[in-house]
Amino acid sequence: MDSNQNDYHISFFKPTTALAKWNRNLAIKLILIWAVAVFGFQFLLRLIEKPTPENAYVKYEQVWENISTENASIEEMQTFAHTSLSVLGKLIIKPDQKVSLSNALSWVTYQLADSLQKESLFNQTKDLEKIRSEITSISDPVYLEAKNALSNLANSILGLQKTDPRRLIVALSLVSNDMEVFKAENKALVPTIMSTYLIHNQSILTDTKFLGFPFHYFYTAVFLLILFVFLCWLYCYRVDKKNVELDIEE
């Protein structure tokens, strides 16, 4: 009875037949390739990455001290407005942080305007806010006219280049009630907001391009899936071949 019982044991790590051993070895090899390809690569990414600031962050750092003490020059204020727009243009920004940065942008734009522009800037922003709360379509001609007028004025104040995509969001980021004061609570949040949105984990693997992709993105989104299909195909092919060799009919 005991010897019979000992004949019937299955253990992945202790195969009792040559076929089981072969199957175990194949499974281990393929799973190792799979695990290293998936998780090993992500560990490698993690290992070599460095916090890398966007250009906007570098410029922000250069001017922030003077902005926060309200001693900034015109160029510094323009630079600060540009970096604020770089974050405001990100879809991912959280609503409360958007409020803080909108205050920063509105205030700095207002500070940059001359006395004549100040009144227009305030009134046009206020008008646009009112129209936006009433329209049923963003193609509304009155809305478009008000938006374009404010956009032209604000862009001329901020000195944004013609091809700069930040031009597209200025008019929609200004808040009339936030123009005169850069609130202390919002000012305190700016450094955290800037570092959160403008510093990224980068390395040679993220900066190298492959077929147009950042390499790490191609590897994870495209290559790994090809590898999975290949590993599955290889397993089936090898098992079929072995079954033919040993004349096994399943």
Add this chain to the structure above:
Amino acid sequence: MPSFLFAAGASTQLEGGFKLGPAIILITILCVFVLVGIIFRAKDTTDFYAAGRSISRVGSGMAIASNWMSAASFLGMAAIMYGSGYHGLAYVVGWTGGYVLLLILMAGQIRKYGKYTAADFIGDRYYSKGLRATGAIIAILISISYCVGQFGGIGLMFKWILGIDYAIAVIIGGSVVLVYTLISGMLGVTKNMQIQYVIIIISFLIPLFILTFKFDYFWLLPQIGYGSVVSDIVSGIPIAETTQMFNALGHEYAMVPAPEFAMPWDSATGQTFFQWMAIAFSLMVGTAGLPHVIQRFYVVPKARDARWSVVWGLFFICILYWSAPVYSAFGKILSANPEVGKLSKDAIVVYTAQLGGINPLIVGLLAAGGVSAAFSTVSGLLVAGASAFSHDLYVKVLYPEASPKKQLLMARVGTVVMAIIVTAIALLKLGLIAQLVAVAFSLAGCTIFPLFLLGIWWSGSNKQGAIAGLIAGGLVSLIAITYFVAGVKGVDLPASAFVAKWLGAWFFAWIGAPLAILVNIVVSLITPETPIEIRKFLVQNVHS
């Protein structure tokens, strides 16, 4: 903050009212599904549970892909990547990489074991009626959890097409899928899945060719051509001075640099390296433990077919998974203007096609494809859940003498009850589609996966070990899901920050699955050996 408010934002414009063209496409497709279901309807319980074991390996591969390509794949993946960038690729990798585990460790052996359902296997392998019943209940819970996300997707698409309220859309969509599943059973479902796969993949791919062509990228293979779209997002797109391109709302094709879309575990997304790894791992082990996926291997004639059906299934699945990130990338650029407003992430696939100015009928086909994706999965899940209810609980545990007619009736009652429960939960809108579906994966990874893995590969795993492992995995699941629901409902439980960080609802299997395996092994080693008949069966039938 008046500056961010619109009386009617662009998102409302995109949503629109009733859309005749898309509605006709959707109704036609649904009629085809029901018709095919009737033609190939289940004649008896063997047909209902396992399609008479008459499906070819390519056909089964298509059915696996269709069964798998749910609303979470069709709508949810692009949604996650649109919102969280590289983090979303953890879902892409997790939901495909799991098939390697499934194939190498389980597919052929499961078919050789020769049962109908996951609970059948558990009850038989661990020689316990109690475990069979528990397995059946877990299978039902997993099916319900999985279906919730699907019903959410169906609701979103019905809402978009019919221009009706989300709640009504969920109820209508849920009713239609229920009727279809009841009429057809699994034979009809399997045939339908092959048709559904074709519809799903065509509807998903056509807009990609148009988008890449229209916005001047390499369009012959959009799955590669969008690499430049990703790089453009990272570096930013200036306003073109000469050949300008616009989205459907008239906004320039331009955006500020957004490296957070592609860079790993970016602080802007709020997601961490640990979460990426834990999600990928949980989804992988979950894949190998999902009852409705495992059940697909019972419908092929031989173990060899079961193995090759995985290869085909994975290939068909990957066609969609290579494509989903394209929508998120284009969606990111086309909705970059703040005027577009806040879009429902789970519908970003459809919104992207709309913003890309694609013909409304093609967008309608895309939305109908989304519904098909959800339908194909829901029908498989409802059948798996109903099988667990009628076959594993009612017949095998409660009334072994029940006639086949009675069994079929109970399967249908089970389907109706499940659909009602799922509809009720879907109306609560607990999270994004992909996240809700990920809960089902973690649950499967903590419970079913360890039982199958050890049950097949270690004859030493016995009833006591299985029970102990199930308790360990079940406890981890219970804690994670309780904290998740409490968090959604605003109830603050002790150590909630800790649990949210390490035991999130979408990735608790990273610890639950290894723990359940470990407990199973330890308890099995110190309790009586597995009976000789079971070990003999494993040696002679499963591993021969």
